[in-house]
Amino acid sequence: MRTIQKWLLTVLRLLRSRAFAVSGLAALLSVTVYATSASINTVYIHDDDLEEAILIRTSEDDINVILENQGIEVRPADTVAFTGFENQVAEVTITRAFPVSINADGKTLTVHTTGGTVREILSQADVEIDDQDLINKSLSTFVEPDDEIVINRVEYLTSQVEEEIPFEEEIRYTPLLRNGRSEILQAGRTGTLVKTYIERTVDGVVEEATLDGENVVEAPVTQISLVGADVPVSDLNLGYEIVNNVPTTYEKVIKGARATGYSAGSRARGASGNRLEYGHVAVNPKVIPYNSLLYITSEDGSFVYGYAIASDTGIALMDGRIDVDLYYETYRESELNGVKNVNIYVLD
Template sequence: MPVWVLLKPTDMMTKGGYMFPRFRNTGLTIRISKNAALKILLIFGSIFGVFLMTGLLYFRNDVEIIDENEKRIVYTVSADPYEILRENHITLGTYDRIDFTGFEENVATATLTIERAFDVDILEGGKKTATAHSVDATVAQLLEQAGVELGEYDKVSPAKTAVLKEGQKIAVTRAYDVKITADGKTTTVKCLDNTVSELLKRAKITLGKNDMVSEELESKITGPAEIKVSRVEIKTEKQDKIIPYQTSTVTSNILAIGQSEVRTKGVNGKIRTTTTTTYIDGVKTDVKKTTKVVTKKVDEVIAEGAAIVTPYCKIDDTSIVLRNGRPVDYEYVVSGKATAYTAPEGAYTASGRMAEIGTVAVNPNVIPYGSKLYIVGQYDNICYGYAIAADTGDGMMAGTIPVDVYMGSTEEHYDDACAWGLQYVDIYVVEVGNG
């Protein structure tokens, strides 16, 4: 005979966000027949079915599912958003994303939002090479998703941190190889519109000031290329050659025979030959020689005296050639007494010339004004030297004194005139004046 245990509902319990009745054992045992038991089971089964149907209606939850532009309300007893989607035969893609608000107190309807991933094409060289799927993913995340790796010098657009919208594409520009040959070896570097200068730096190649590069340093390399660096070494050698000066002598009418002086000091010349040799990658390619006068040679000139004694007048007229202290060429000679005089500074002579050492007084009827003279003592004891007939005086006009030599304008010159006194001289008229 079946035995039944009587259970009594006591309170409600919560499970999975839903309310269910809790039962307890009353301790009362009932023994009934099979027929009675069958009838009781039928009654309880009917009651349970009604309870189940009404309970489901009572304990259900409302969920609004938003799938892109489609919205619908569904009813569920589940709190799991993925279970709710399965109940409603809604399939998620691998990269789709959901947002579920959950069942909150005082909120009648929960919201389950589906964000569908959209395709993003990845282009290289204008051609699609991969596709990624995005829901608020960054460019970097999409490249990783598609297994696209970027080299150090590759570029991507938009930027890696950008979040794409539907319809946008990712463009990858790959750096290309540039070969740089220098110092006997070739280095390959990646390039993307870089200048030659940037690529040399990338290859850690330093240029010397004379080195040559096959491309302009600031030109951009826009595709695979080869660049050659030629090492240029320039060696310079300098060689100096001394050019000795020559010595020459001239005759001086203002120095006594046996005297000499250096008129022009000799200086040795120096010529520098510079040899410039150019080596390209160790091979001699060019040799240039240049010659430059560093120091100009100056020949030394020594004056040797030709006068009998040192002349009073220091005008050295080289047109008057002396031999044994006397002119070789002349028009005529006037011999006689010679006196000396002085005059104040700025005084003029009878011919209109200013009085200065080298002008003398004569009888213009004998020696015309302007005549070029050379006056020397008859006994080789005294010499006035070069003179110009420019003045006159009573003694000259009387014919007693053929010449009166001018000694100067100072007190010292006056002493010279007194020391001269009266001398017997020969007056060589080298060139006759015209008055």
């Protein structure tokens, strides 16, 4: 400034004109003052940390320098909106970030944000969610300072549980054993049942289990015991009157017949086509036709096979070595039968 004034005075002396000097000096000073005022910027600063906006005048045009000169610190999560200078006037708005905590997967994460929805905050924090998760706030809710977002992870898991199926016990009374004696005909065996459950877990803890299905992997085997008693083997009841172990009416009787026992397994059929079970016997059809109704007992009544139907035959029967073969549903019972002398009453 002083250099300009010296130069101006020198020029004025040379011109030796007071009026010219005065008018020239005024013009030069005006230009200088304008140039000086034109370099001053006006900045309005709005800061969430401050109660009121502040106004500053500065020759700086770098917003970061302006804020630094004012001692205003901008944290990483804060946002700064700067309008830029227009006619040397600018406006700055600083939005301060606030903390929001996220509790998920056994951890707590703090996120600093200037705002947004719960969904946006979770995305910002790289916290993944799915439709099954439980969240304490709606995803569309806008967060507020010190909000806490709690996420409970929900899963549906499949589990299987094995259970033992107890076996049942069946007692068969039979004349093949002496009264009161017993023998296990078939040993019992427990089965296995697998139950499938759908478990609803929340953060790894099972809160609900729903039975989804059952599958019998191994069926139990019934334990069958033979107990000696004065009862017939056959459970057929053909309706004839029996007195003193003898039918009151019958067509003929074959006394002192040789009777053996046999077994053919489940669902077996005899030569007549009848399904074989207790009460069906094998005969020589030339002597006793198929489907004849019979009553078979020992002479003294110590062994009673009971009512029977002629349903089968065999080689020993056809060549006369035995007279009747009594059917049993188990091989062991056929063994216990051995060879017995019986009377065969042909009823029909």
